[in-house]
Amino acid sequence: MPRNSAVKPLRVTLRSMNVPEATASSNGFAIRAERVCRHYKMGEALIRAVNEISLAVGAGEFLALLGASGSGKSTLLNLMAGLDRPTGGAILAQGRDLAKMTSEDLAAHRNRTIGIVFQSFQLLPRMTLEENVELPLRLAEMPRGDRPARVREALARVGLSARSRHRPAELSGGEQQRAAIARALVNQPMILLADEPTGNLDTKTGEEIMKLIAEIHRPPSGAGRTVVMVTHERILAERYADRIVTLSDGAISREEHLR
Amino acid sequence: MKLGDLTELAARNLREAVLRNSLTTLGISVGVASLVALLSLGVGLQQLVDRSVARAGLFDTISVRSRQSAPFGQPGGGRREARDTAEQVPPKPLDDAARREIAALPNVLEVNPEIRFTAEARREPISQLVMVAGMAASSQSSGTLDGLNGHFFSGPEAGEAILQGDLAKRLVDAGQAPASLLGQEITLRFAQRQALPPPSEQAPADAPNQAVGPDEEAMGFSIVPSEKKFLVVGVTPASDSGGGPVGFNNAGMYLPLAIAEKLQVVQQSDLRDMSRSNRAEGTRYAALNIRASSPTAVAEIESHVTHMGFAAFSLIDVTRNLRTFFAIFDLFLGIFGSLALAVASLGIINTLVMAILERRREIGVLKALGAADRDIRQLFFAEAGVMGLAGGVFGVLLGWAIGRAIQFATLLYLKRQGVTPPNIWSVPWWLVGGAIVFAVIVSLASGIYPATRAARLDPVEALRYE
Numbered sequence: 001m002p003r004n005s006a007v008k009p010l011r012v013t014l015r016s017m018n019v020p021e022a023t024a025s026s027n028g029f030a031i032r033a034e035r036v037c038r039h040y041k042m043g044e045a046l047i048r049a050v051n052e053i054s055l056a057v058g059a060g061e062f063l064a065l066l067g068a069s070g071s072g073k074s075t076l077l078n079l080m081a082g083l084d085r086p087t088g089g090a091i092l093a094q095g096r097d098l099a100k101m102t103s104e105d106l107a108a109h110r111n112r113t114i115g116i117v118f119q120s121f122q123l124l125p126r127m128t129l130e131e132n133v134e135l136p137l138r139l140a141e142m143p144r145g146d147r148p149a150r151v152r153e154a155l156a157r158v159g160l161s162a163r164s165r166h167r168p169a170e171l172s173g174g175e176q177q178r179a180a181i182a183r184a185l186v187n188q189p190m191i192l193l194a195d196e197p198t199g200n201l202d203t204k205t206g207e208e209i210m211k212l213i214a215e216i217h218r219p220p221s222g223a224g225r226t227v228v229m230v231t232h233e234r235i236l237a238e239r240y241a242d243r244i245v246t247l248s249d250g251a252i253s254r255e256e257h258l259r
Numbered sequence: 260m261k262l263g264d265l266t267e268l269a270a271r272n273l274r275e276a277v278l279r280n281s282l283t284t285l286g287i288s289v290g291v292a293s294l295v296a297l298l299s300l301g302v303g304l305q306q307l308v309d310r311s312v313a314r315a316g317l318f319d320t321i322s323v324r325s326r327q328s329a330p331f332g333q334p335g336g337g338r339r340e341a342r343d344t345a346e347q348v349p350p351k352p353l354d355d356a357a358r359r360e361i362a363a364l365p366n367v368l369e370v371n372p373e374i375r376f377t378a379e380a381r382r383e384p385i386s387q388l389v390m391v392a393g394m395a396a397s398s399q400s401s402g403t404l405d406g407l408n409g410h411f412f413s414g415p416e417a418g419e420a421i422l423q424g425d426l427a428k429r430l431v432d433a434g435q436a437p438a439s440l441l442g443q444e445i446t447l448r449f450a451q452r453q454a455l456p457p458p459s460e461q462a463p464a465d466a467p468n469q470a471v472g473p474d475e476e477a478m479g480f481s482i483v484p485s486e487k488k489f490l491v492v493g494v495t496p497a498s499d500s501g502g503g504p505v506g507f508n509n510a511g512m513y514l515p516l517a518i519a520e521k522l523q524v525v526q527q528s529d530l531r532d533m534s535r536s537n538r539a540e541g542t543r544y545a546a547l548n549i550r551a552s553s554p555t556a557v558a559e560i561e562s563h564v565t566h567m568g569f570a571a572f573s574l575i576d577v578t579r580n581l582r583t584f585f586a587i588f589d590l591f592l593g594i595f596g597s598l599a600l601a602v603a604s605l606g607i608i609n610t611l612v613m614a615i616l617e618r619r620r621e622i623g624v625l626k627a628l629g630a631a632d633r634d635i636r637q638l639f640f641a642e643a644g645v646m647g648l649a650g651g652v653f654g655v656l657l658g659w660a661i662g663r664a665i666q667f668a669t670l671l672y673l674k675r676q677g678v679t680p681p682n683i684w685s686v687p688w689w690l691v692g693g694a695i696v697f698a699v700i701v702s703l704a705s706g707i708y709p710a711t712r713a714a715r716l717d718p719v720e721a722l723r724y725e
Contacts, residue, residue: 083627083718104631111629122624122722126275138264139629183628 030093030191030226031080032056037088038075038250049075051250052089059190062217062227064241066234072250073230074195080228081116081193082106093191111139115184117213119196121176123168129155129179130164136187154182158212174205181212192216194229198236206236214240260634269641276614283603283610284650290600291654291698295690296661297592303685305585309578318554321573322373323361323547323564325353351568353544361549364563366556371395373546374519376526378449380512382430382440389426391447392510393519397550408438409493412515419515420445420489424497426511440491447512450525451485482525489514600698603650604705607643611709614642615716622713623721632714639710640703647702651695658694659686 038050050072057063057080065073078084079091082098091098093113098106110116115136123132130151137147155161158178168176177197184192194213198206217227217240231237237244238258246254260268273280351357362370374393379386398404399411404421412419422430422445427437430445514522526545549564551557557573564571615622622635666684673681 078719081627083722104633107626107629107631107634110627116627118627118722122620122627124621124624126271135625136628138260138268139625139634141261141264144263187629 028059029056030059030061031228032092033076033080033089034092035089036076036079036086036091038072038079038084039087048250050079050086053247053250053252054089055245055252057191057226057228059226060217060224062214062240062242063229064237064244065228065230065247066232066237066244067247067253068232071247073247075250076247077193077195077228077230080191081114082109083116107139111136112187113189114191114193115187115189117177117180117184117192117194117197119199121168121173121180121200123176123179123183125168128165128167129160129171129182132168132179133183133186136183140187150186154186155179157185158182172205173201174208177201177205177209178212181209181216185216189225191226191228194227196230196232198231198233206233210236210240260630260637265634265637265641266645268638269645272614272618272638272642273645276610276617279610279613280646283606284646284653286603286606287600287647287650287698287702288654288657290597290603290701291651291694292657292661293599294593294596294697295655295658295686295694296665297596298589298690298694299658299662299684299686300665301585301589301592302687302690303683305582305589306685307681307683308581308585318574318578319551319557321549321551321557321561321564321571323353323549324545324570324572325351325357325543326568326570353547353569357567357569358544358547360567361547361564361569364560366552366560368550368552369395369397371516371548371550372520372544373548374516374524374526375510375545376449376524378447378512378524380426380430381446381448382443385430387426387429387511389511391449391512391514391519391524393516394421394513395516395548395550398513404493404495406496407493408495409441409491411493413492415515415517416521417492417515418487418489418518419492420447421493421495421513422491423509423511423513424495427491427494428497437494437497440494443491444488445491445512446486446488448484448486449522450482452480452523452525452529453483455479455481480525480529485522487522600701604701607646607702607705608708610646611639611643611706612712614639615709615713619716619721619724622716623718623724626716626718627722635716636710636714639713640706643702643706643710644699647699648695650702651698654698655686655691655694662686 033053033055035052035054036050037048037052040047040049053072053076055076065076067073075084079086079098080093082093082101086099089099093109096105098109101109123129124135127135130148133151133154134147137150142150152161152164155164158181160175160178160182163171163175163179168179171179177200181192181197192213197213198209201209213227213229216225218224229237229241234244242257242259244254244256244258245252246256358370358372361367372393376391378389378391380389380391381387394412396412396415404411407421409421412421422437422440424437427440431437431439549560551560554575557575561571561573561575622630625635625638662684666682669683
């Protein structure tokens with residue numbers, strides 16, 4: 001799909017603030033994995049990081065992916081984000097198979113459909129918070145004049161308005177993660193993907209971040225978002241998620257519906 | 260990503276490693292400077308030659324000779340076009356009729372006979388053999404006499420002479436300046452042609468050495484020595500001070516053309532005509548010099564004259580070869596100049612590859628946030644382009660400064676040698692623009708590999724990079 005033609009519909013979506021994004025995808029699913037595989041070759045050995053997983057994430061759902069290190073949960077999240085391509089099966093988002101998308105379309109998917117939060121924040125240290133948060137808008141080619149308001153709004157939502165001119169190194173871990181969440185939300189994506197968002201934080205700060213994510217998932221007013229969170233902390237998952245899917249050796253070993 | 264954002268991010272990235280990027284940019288600047296310095300020298304030398312040729316009127320002058328009198332090997336006789344035409348058009352004598360016919364051609368300003376002869380110039384007790392030439396009034400403004408001491412002829416028939424500086428040096432007393440000859444008289448001794456009376460008047464019919472044949476073949480001329488005084492009104496600069504003989508009609512001494520004609524000096528063509536069996540009566544010219552209205556009209560006039568049955572020669576052909584020579588010369592200078600730029604391009608590649616390693620994680624983040632491969636590629640291209648642009652601009656300034664320094668040193672050296680220094684340095688606008696564009700192109704080409712490598716980075720791997 002030509003890039004320009006993809007840009008214009010996006011702006012309509014971004015400005016449609018009152019449209020419930022969680023219900024915007026087709027079939028009631030935000031993302032659906034169908035027998036998806038991600039196998040690596042390491043020398044002679046074949047590593048089955050994700051092995052024929054079928055999983056549907058409902059629109060507006062909060063799904064927690066639980067599992068030990070190396071169970072494949074981050075790989076599955078990367079596949080959902082379009083950062084990685086499956087070696088088999090399909091991942092459908094908005095009715096389109098990510099596995100069959102061009103790299104340009106995948107980039108557009110990452111920019112507009114999803115927002116990603118990483119364990120290690122991944123803020124660019126040379127930029128201020130507002131510049132970091134502005135990055136997805138630059139990549140979406142949003143007019144320069146429209147950006148400041150969007151950035152302010154995103155930073156206000158995570159309570160960092162006063163720190164907008166600070167660089168990441170001048171902030172605490174919790175503040176950096178909140179800035180990363182602001183950056184993930186600034187393009188108003190349908191889905192928020194979080195990879196161990198509390199992994200680098202102390203318990204109290206981690207709790208604050210989880211509350212923020214929960215609020216994004218189900219805000220006091222307005223539409224919520226689909227959230228897929230990778231974590232190894234069962235307590236947090238049980239407290240906030242609608243469903244917990246536990247992975248083991250690249251496959252789903254357990255599924256719990258909590259709400 | 261939009262161009263503004265791309266440029267802004269590229270500039271920000273360049274600022275982050277300011278020392279390394281500045282050194283890389285300086286490398287490009289040195290490359291561009293060497294290119295500009297060498298090419299400016301080439302352009303300057305070419306312009307110097309062009310100016311000299313144009314000043315001497317060589318671009319708008321055509322020399323015409325009769326093919327009857329032009330032996331094989333004469334200028335104009337060897338050209339392919341002339342040979343082809345010679346097979347189709349019969350040769351004609353170069354007489355008054357021909358002069359009028361040529362003068363009537365479009366874009367012809369004037370047609371003058373070429374009068375040149377060897378004579379002895381004497382200023383007691385010094386005498387010197389010298390080439391004398393008739394000079395048309397139009398030469399006053401042609402540039403041939405640039406730097407003239409004194410003035411041009413006061414009239415077309417004035418008994419005045421202009422001396423070339425080198426000759427004047429030989430005719431003055433020791434320790435005197437050539438210009439001291441101004442206002443003095445020079446005696447010119449030359450071989451004059453005197454018509455012989457008809458055969459009936461000059462010798463009995465049975466004289467043993469009397470040629471037999473038609474009357475016109477029996478007629479001829481005698482050669483007698485003759486002398487005439489001329490007032491020196493002008494002295495041109497000597498060759499070692501930037502002057503010297505220039506143009507078709509260069510000589511040691513110039514006389515007004517009309518006067519030179521009236522002297523009836525024996526010309527080389529007179530002897531040649533005498534040896535021909537089908538001599539015609541009336542004035543015959545050894546050569547005519549045509550002055551065209553502009554250099555662009557020369558080729559057309561030359562073609563007309565050739566088709567009229569004469570041999571025509573202009574320096575357009577010679578200058579064409581000269582231009583080819585300078586084009587090749589400039590090419591070689593450009594290649595040598597570009598070598599430094601080629602080395603600088605390796606610096607760009609190195610800098611950008613280093614940047615990929617340093618910013619691996621940043622590239623991963625950008626991709627995670629939605630940057631397409633194209634965005635990353637463009638970002639690195641923009642950084643290479645900005646370095647190329649900055650290096651190009653600074654390089655042109657540096658090259659200009661180096662050129663000025665070389666020019667200054669050359670002027671100083673030539674002045675100490677007592678030579679009027681020519682301007683051998685020129686930085687035309689096309690060179691300024693071309694050098695900057697070239698620097699940007701080379702930089703972008705250098706950025707291809709790093710940009711492609713950055714664009715192909717696997718975002719998952721890049722995000723894991725510590």
